[in-house]
Amino acid sequence: MKIRTLRLLAKEGTANVYKNKLMSFASLITIMTTLFVLGLVLLVIVNVISNLEAKKQDLQVKFYLRVDASRLEQEEVAMFIENSRASGVVSEYQYESREQAYENAKKDLKHESLMEGLTPDNFAEGYFVSLTDPNDSDQFIAKLKLLSGIDNQWITYPKDELERITGVVRVFNYAAIFVLAVLMIISVLLISNTIRLTVFARRKEIEIMKYVGANDWFIRFPFIIEGMIIGLLGALLSHLLTSQTYGWIKDGLNNLFNSIRISDLQLIEFDQFAIRILVVYIIFGTTIGIIGSLMSVKKHLNV
Amino acid sequence: MIRFVDTTKVYSNGVVGIKNLTLRIEKGEFVFVIGASGSGKSTFLKLIMHEETPTEGEVYVNGYSVHNMPKSEVPYLRRSLGVVFQDFRLLPNKTAYDNVAFAMQIVEALPREIRRQVPLALGLVGLSKKARAYPGQLSGGEQQRIVLARALVNNPAVLIADEPTGNLDPKTSLEIMELLDEINQRGTTVIVATHEKSIVDTMKKRVITLDRGELVSDVQKGLYTNEN
Secondary structure, eight states, X not given: OOHHHHHHHHHXXXXXXXXXXXXXXXXXXXXXXXXXXXHHHHHHHHHHHHHHHHHHHHOEEEEEBOTTOOHHHHHHHHXXXXXXXXXXXXXXXXXXXXXXXXXXXXXXXXXXXXXXXXXXXXXXXEEEEXXXXXXXXXXXXXXXXXXXXXXXXXXXXXXXXXXXXXXXXXXXXXXXXXXXXXXXXXXXXXXXXXXXXXXXXXXXXXXXXXXXXXXXXXXXXXXXXXXXXXXXXXXXXXXXXXXXXXXXXXXXXXXXXXXXXXXXXXXXOTHHHHHHHHHHHHHHHHHHHHHHHHHHHHGGGOO | OEEEEEEEXXXXXXXXXXXXXXXXXXXXXXXXXXXXXXXXXXXXXXXXTTXXXXXXXXXXXXXXXOTTOOGGGHHHHHHTEEEEOTTOOOOTTSOHHHHHHHHHHHTTOOHHHHHHHHHHHHHHTTOXXXXXXXXXXXXXXXXXXXXXXXXXXXXXXXXXXXXXXXXXXXXXXXXXXXXXXXXXXXXXXXXXXXXXXXXXXXXXXXXXXXXXXXXXXXXXXXXXXXOO
C-alpha cells in the first residue's frame, strides 16, 4: 500500500473513534479497567519483591580474626575490606575492636563472675559486612578464607535465609509473568467482544467495501488505528488512575505500618516505577486494541 | 469478455442456483437476465463477481478464471466490475462525493485524479449539486444514481446491476435505464438482472431467460416473454 493510502486510512480510523463515540467509550473503559487491575497486581508484586530484596541487604557476613593474629595480618584484613568497599562489592561494614567485644560480652553476660580472668586480649576483632549484591556472598567468603588472619571457623553468613528469600522472589517473579499473561488474554477477549459489537454494526460497510473491490488490509487498517488509539488513551487514563489510587493506598499502609511499629516494611514510591508502568500500559493497551480489532474484523472479511 | 462453460452451482443446502449453463457475453453488449424469483438470476451475477464460486464448470470474467481463484485476487476482479444493487449499498456516513471517491481510493488513484474524475461521474448521473449530501438525505432514485457514479468512476469494463430499479418508481426506473443505456453507448458492457417487463420490452436488448437455473432462451432484441 502506498503511504498516501495509509495516511488516508489512518485519518479514517481516527475519525471513526469519534464517530462511534459510544463504542469507543465502552472499549476505552474496558481497556482502562483491565490495565488498572493489571497495574495494581503488578505493584503488589513489585512491592513484595522490593521488600524482600531489602531484607536481603540486611543479611551480613560476620567474621572474626584469630585471637593470635599478628599486626600485619590485622592490617591485611582491614585493607581487604576497605578495598572491597572501594570497588563496590561491600556496601557498608562495622568493625568491632577487641575492647568493644569485651564490653559487649560484659553487657551480655549478666554475671560478672563469668568474665573473671578475661581481658580484651582474649577477644577477637570482628567485622560485620553488608554486601552490595548478596549473591556475591560465596565468592566473597572464598576470598576471606585466603586471608591467614581470619579464623575460618568463624565466618558466618545466613545462607539459608538468603536462599529462602531468593526462592520466594523467584515465585513472585513467575507470578508476575503469569498474571500478566492471564490478564492479557482476558483483556483481549473483553476488548474483542466490545469491538465485535462495533464491527457488527458496521458489517454492512465492510461488505460494501468488499464488493467495490477493497482488499482486506484496506478494510482492516482503519480498525487497527481505531483500536490503537483507544488502547493508547486507555493506557494514559489508566496510568493516571493507577498513580492516584496507589498514592492513596501507599500513604494509608505506610502510616499503618509506622503506627504498629513495623516501619522496616515500606511501600515504594510510585515515581520509581511510573515510567516502567506507563511503558507496560502503552504496550499492553495498544496491543490489546490492535489484536481485538483484528479478531473482530476477521469474521466479516469473508465475503 | 464473460464466459460460462458448463457451469453448475449447487448451494450447500442442495438448492440448485445454476445448472449446466454455457453462454458468452461480448464486449460492449447490453444484456438483460430475466426470470422469476429463484430462477437463478442472482446466482448468475454472484458467480460473475465471485460472491459465489461454481460447483462445476468454469466462469471467465475479464480474463480472470473465477474457479479456484486465490482469495487475494478477488479484489482485482471486482475492481474490473462496476456493481449496482437493488438496495443501493452506499456507505451511510460518507457524502455522495466521498462514496464515489471511495471506489477510487481503493485502487489507490492519485488525489488529483480523484478530484477530476468524481465530479465527472457525478455530472454524468446528473447529481453534481448533491455532492455534499449524505445518502440518508437523498431519494431512492438519487441514491441509485450515486451508486451508478461509484460503479462507473473507475471505468470498469463490465457493469453489473442486480434489480437496479427494484426499489424505484416507474419514472425513475426509466431514467436509470436510460442512464445505463448511455453508459453502454460509451463502450461498457452492461448486464442487468430484472423482472420488470415494461423496462425489458421498451429497451429491446439481448434477453437471457433463466428458469430454475437453466437457460430457457437467449434472444437478441428480445421481449420479456419470448415465444420462440
